[in-house]
Amino acid sequence: MSVKAASESQLDDRIDEIDYLLVGPHLSYMLDDLKKQVEGKNIEVLVIPQKIYGSLNGNAALELILNLEN
Template sequence: MSLRVLLVCGTGASSSFMAVSMRKAVQQLGLDYKIQARSESELENYLDEVDVIMVGPHLSFMEEEIKKSIGGRKIKVILMNPAYYAVLDGKKALDHLQSELDYKEEDSNK
């Protein structure tokens, strides 16, 4: 099954550029990840269709609100790092995503 990742930013523009960059990295690595981008106002429409939400660093103030909005769904929420987000480095964003998922798997095994 494909990992479904939703990138979220204010209007969806910068996250769309990041999604393109991440898709290139995913393709180069041969991973089965579906990466899409939306504005934060559309987030609730996609909660049943994603496994991970990556939040633009400029929306850090919304991180807790987003975590509450997912309810009981098993969705990982990750705040993106400004260093790779500012330069749209999809490979570093993908590395961050994978490190957070590995961390989650280790936690669930304890």
């Protein structure tokens, strides 16, 4: 698994490289637009809960992804 941080403006450049798009809670207002942007692709989009994002808990963020796969 490879995890990379990127800005929203880089999404078009990386869209064919991703399976999961985790969005920071401060960008949750963009969720609908981001889902439309990846429509037709096999990409899961979700907002990282503030507790995980604020604590920089990479293991918990990984758990979010792993739970989506089940």
